[in-house]
Amino acid sequence: MQHDVLIVGAGHGGAQVAVTLRQRGYTGGIALIGDEPELPYERPPLTKDYLSGAKPFERILIRPAAFWQARGVTLLPGRRVVAVDAAAHTVTTAGGEVFGYGQLVWAAGGRARRLACSGGDLAGVHTVRTRADADALRAELPAVERVVVIGGGYVGLEAAAVLRAAGKPVVLLEQADRVLGRVAGEALSRFYEDEHRAQGVDLRLGAQVQDVVGDGRRVTGVRLADGALIPAQMVVVGIGITPAVEPLLAAGAEGGDGVVVDAFCRTSLPDIRAIGDCALHANAYAAGRRTRLESVQNANDMAITVAKALTGAAEPYHAVPWFWSNQYDLKLQTVGLSAGHDAAVLRGDPAARSFSIVYFRAGRVVALDCVNAIRDYTQGRALVEGGARCDPAAVADVSVPLKDLAAAA
């Protein structure tokens, strides 16, 4: 089968490319290949409202089934692309099907990393990346007395919050000396560590997992490098993703940890673009450093960049990064990228459960992490977009609205 635009990956990014192409009047053939059996759905609720049961699957569909048919988008679920032939303009699936394309959009995201240690594949050891993952976890949960969560990133912390709300004893293991070390400053890490402990999570930092032990079938515990054995009937692993780009790299695309794209999301191969979690791009908000962003914002905005380019209105990708995480009654919203900051200012009182952290690099505001502080989030966005130079003392003064600083900068 031949498609004018073939999108590989049916997550947020892939779906949004198809939606925006049609919205912009594109009339060519569009097909969306995904390796999961489902219609495109939202991933963030998998560790929040879907995991807790607050939202059924139908409510996290990106669009209802009838939408795709009405828009003439061919859905090709349950197919994993294993090879790309850039010269012939074809892809091959694991099942041996071959699809031709005019333009290829690679939106395959990433696969949840699994534990490399012994026992990492025992029954009862879960990642949370797909609906199937979340369903498996939920199905087992009633029979589980105690859960170990491995990894103190957003996935691990959000899962821990849902599991605590479900009344399960939770031990959370983080190998670094703080949670959220890859994405946030230390003050935010400490706040979330305190919060999870206050909610009853047995949170252990600097914890090195030796192996996962079982009874031959199911997990029975996690052993640490110091010999301690933590009993558990379930292990949730949130240790990041591996970008799903092997077929592109094998086809000759430039890349490594992801596939390199330019400001228009073009890979180094002709007629192949890449977006979302797997796209290694020079981000304007990371001082032009090449980075991958694992967020709905990045997936959606890159999708729009591609759809515009494919409909004759190319504009470089320049969206400000934003992200959210809901844990317990805490609503975290971030704008900008704090990695590489050289100063951080606390604004507000963490004890009051409403505060922000404003990050600076070379005197300019580069990011904010806002906890139950939506006004700082919305007003601080302009500071990040403008790379504002602000007086740190003024930023720390909660009586001064951030919009006043934006106006003065």
Place this chain on the structure above:
Amino acid sequence: MPIITVVSRDGTGRAVEMDTGTTLMEGLRDHGFDEVLAMCGGCCSCATCHVYVEPASTATEEEDELLALSAHRRDTSRLSCQITLTPDHDGLRVEIPPED
């Protein structure tokens, strides 16, 4: 179930029946109004499901802050994810604002 008139960016209007108990954002999405991005999926963390509603209704405090992100805010602005539909919404007129 309430019948709601939705006016897209190109000015065309369409009356659709939406389910009660779900949000206006979900109703717009499920009826194919693609201009509503609703990036955060309806958890009041962005402002990409912004709409104008008549009759006007009061935004929550949190919503009010997020609406400040839009350059096209009006007195009738709401985040559609924060409106849970009831039979009383019958006759509501919804307009999709210009793109931010």
